[in-house]
Amino acid sequence: QVQLVQSGAEVKKPGASVKVSCKASGYTFTSYGINWVRQATGQGLEWMGWVIPNSGNTVYAQKFQGRITMTRDTSTGTAYMELSSLRSDDTGVYYCTRNYEGLQYWGQGSLVTVSS
């Protein structure tokens, strides 16, 4: 069955960077895009961008342009999202999700806490 398993919780200081991983299994990794969605504490869902595993091409939400990088490793079936220049309002849960006929498969979420 399709599974997306994300890396664990992280605590970072303001100004630092965080890199979250998302390991896919149960399907051909290069066949579907991977989106990243975040949910700040007590807030709604926010689309951050997506990576096309086959080509490595990316599209980022304008809000994160300049401080976000999405990559993938096709040999391990893993997607990565790195966010830099972290601020306190970046605290929240970060999800990876597979793109096909909606966002049907989601990772379990990775909590990122930004605190001095």
Next chain:
Amino acid sequence: QSALTQPRSVSESPGQSVTISCSGTSSDVGGYNYVSWYQQHPGKAPKLVIYDVTQRPSGVPDRFSGSKSGNTAALTISGLQPEDEADYYCCSYAGTSFVFGGGTKVTVL
């Protein structure tokens, strides 16, 4: 890209119906038939309940239905059940990106 507009909350009694609206523009909701809806219970990952405006994934009860008219999409939950109490988010394709709505809390009275 501005967030899609949803009502903050709706409530109804068990067995009744609720409809959640999702208002966008011709650049997102109105421009593509790629509106999806997600149910989220507290502390859980979102769950897809509708994709491509009207399509239901396997395993989603048929009391969930979707529609669209112009720049506004809607999710209707018929025969409301206690387990339907959750937050609901719409999402639309917008050319090369996606945009979510602000979310609607559905309360089953």
